[in-house]
Amino acid sequence: MNVQLDDLVDRKRIVAIDATPIPAPPNSPHPGEHLFVNCHYDVSQAKRPLHELASDARGDALQIVRRLGANPIVQAYVSAVVTVYGHFPVHGAARPARRRIYRVGVLAKDLPANGTLLGPDFFSRFGVDESSELDDIIAGHTESIT
Amino acid sequence: MPRTIQEAAVASGQRVENDDLVNFGSRPRDVINPSTGPRSYWFRYGDICHLTLPQIQAAIGGLASAGQPGGGVVMRVSADPAHRFTLRAAAGFFGLAEYTIDAPVMVKCSIDVG
Numbered sequence: 001m002n003v004q005l006d007d008l009v010d011r012k013r014i015v016a017i018d019a020t021p022i023p024a025p026p027n028s029p030h031p032g033e034h035l036f037v038n039c040h041y042d043v044s045q046a047k048r049p050l051h052e053l054a055s056d057a058r059g060d061a062l063q064i065v066r067r068l069g070a071n072p073i074v075q076a077y078v079s080a081v082v083t084v085y086g087h088f089p090v091h092g093a094a095r096p097a098r099r100r101i102y103r104v105g106v107l108a109k110d111l112p113a114n115g116t117l118l119g120p121d122f123f124s125r126f127g128v129d130e131s132s133e134l135d136d137i138i139a140g141h142t143e144s145i146t
Numbered sequence: 147m148p149r150t151i152q153e154a155a156v157a158s159g160q161r162v163e164n165d166d167l168v169n170f171g172s173r174p175r176d177v178i179n180p181s182t183g184p185r186s187y188w189f190r191y192g193d194i195c196h197l198t199l200p201q202i203q204a205a206i207g208g209l210a211s212a213g214q215p216g217g218g219v220v221m222r223v224s225a226d227p228a229h230r231f232t233l234r235a236a237a238g239f240f241g242l243a244e245y246t247i248d249a250p251v252m253v254k255c256s257i258d259v260g
Contacts, residue, residue, distance in 0.1 A: 020204035025193040028241030036204045036240075079239040105238030 003037070003071055005064060013056065016040040017064070021077060030107075032078040037064055043087040043096050057084035057102035065104065069111035081105045151202065151221065152195035154259040162223055162257070164192030167231060167245055170202060170218040174256030178222060188224060188231060188245040199259055205242060219260030225252040 003019045017040070021033045039060055045053060061082045068074045068082075083103040087096035155162045162168070167188040169178055178186050187206065194202060203218050231245035 018204065020201060022201045022205050022240070023196060024240055025236075025242050026196070027193070028236070028239075030239040030241065034240045038204060081238060081240055103238070105240065107239055 001035075003035070003068065003073065005037070005067060008039075008060070008063065008067075011042075013041055013045055014039055014060065015042045024078065030078045033076075034105075035068070035074060035077040035080045037068070037080060037082045039064065039082065039084045041084065041086045041101065043089070046086055046088045046096065053086060053101055057086075058104075060084055061102055061104050065106055066112055070114055074111065075108050077108050079105050079107045080111065148198040148200060150196055150198055151191075151259050154199075155191075155195065155221070155257055158257045160223070160255045160257050162191050162195075162255075164190070164195070165228065166191045167224040167226075167228055168194070169222045169224070169251070170206065170259075171220055171222060172218070174220055175222055175253055177250050177252055178224075179250040185246055185248050186251060188247065188251075190228075190243065190245070191223070193242055202259075205240075219258065221257045221259045222253045223255050223257070225254035 001019045001021065005017045005019065008014055009017055017037065019035060019037045022036050023033050024031050039057075041053070041057070061084055064082045065080065068080050074080060081103065082105075084101045085098055086101045087098055089096050149157075168191050169186055169188045171178075189206075194205075197205065199218065206218075226247075228245065230249075230251075231247045234244040234246060236243040
């Protein structure tokens, strides 16, 4: 699905962004299709301090949310779920482990209209859902999609 | 339109219950004993069976973009009961609950959903 985010891919920090509509699970409190936008950081980013990664990921998510708000197509969905993924080398492992650096969900009705510039307080002003797995990265856990 | 996970499961002839926990990977396994670490991620079959494989891959993180071409084409069904797992309550507005476990998991069957 083209939601016009390709220009955010700089091949340095962000290597890919994809968007996929997904119908909610049967017991979801918000039935209907949600738009999942996944932003992938290059594995080289894992060398950076985690607090910097978290800050950048939140900023990138904010930028993506702003762009989604300016796209009328997105209003057809219940919410937008924006996730920034990193790929972290793990001691003894053959490949990096993928982790959510930052995820935010915003109901479509709360998306900023017309691409309004957003301040860092945007997510705290609305009932958005934010989460991260950075604690797991610090603890050394990895993911088992093998 | 790609087939749904449920359609793939029915076509396989394997019986999967809605409360079974499932995990996605690149190949069938008898045990999920991650080579890269202790944790594995699972989902309740009844919560995801209506999705197609591309939707699953997007919901759990774009496996192909994670450097694993063909990732997620095999669904592994846990033989272990759900109470062994940690339920991470459905976050956000989408409402998909995750189950995690930091120990090996016995698999009762693997189904090609690709």
